[in-house]
Amino acid sequence: MRLSELRVGDAGEIATVKSQGAVRRRIMDMGLIKGTPFRVVRVAPLGDPMEIAFKGLHLALRKSEAQEIFVVKH
Template identity: 65%
Template sequence: MRLSELKVGDKAEVTALKAEHVIRRRIMDMGLIKGTRFKVLRVAPLGDPIEIFFKGLYFAMRKTEADGVMVCKVGEVGDALPMSGSKT
């Protein structure tokens, strides 16, 4: 699943980065690497940009950038699962 397919409130974990080299480097420099858990905070009405929260950082990215981030959903709105900690 791609990060761009998530909805507001979804929680996920990064499984791979398949973006072009420059974008992948920027995303990794910000700390969004394989194994990082995050929560989708906002998605603009047309789906671009997408704002996520991880490691105390609010990070906004374009939909084309989010298409290159492969994720695995770990929770949804109101499930009371923490964003970090043991894997489910």
Template identity: 55%
Template sequence: MLLSDLKVGDKAEVTGLLVESGVRRRILDMGLVKGVRFKVLRVAPLGDPIEIVFKGVYLTLRKNEAAGVQVEKTGEVGDGRPMGNQRSRWRFGS
């Protein structure tokens, strides 16, 4: 599945990049690497651009850039699952 196919509220994990080297480097530099989980926040009415959030970063991609990002869908809006592998770092009483 491609990032450009996701809808608002969908959660996914990056599995690969299928874009030319210049765009690939830019996407990797922004932190969108294999294994990163994100959520689709907004999609413009005509589908371009797409805004996602991951690790506290809000990133807007053009549709042609998003079409080069392979993803695996991990959830939908309202499913009650957290976006990433979020575990509590603080344990009280130990």
């Protein structure tokens, strides 16, 4: 399941990041690596951006970035 498919209040953990190059590196440098638990805090009306909380941080992701992050929903 893609991160972009989740709704506010959903929780899960990162399964894999399919992005390539600089985008992948940036996402992983922020701490979104396999096994990281997270919760969806907010999603803009058109789904872009979305805010997630993990490791005590809040992070806004573009829809295009969230579509490249695969998760396991809890």
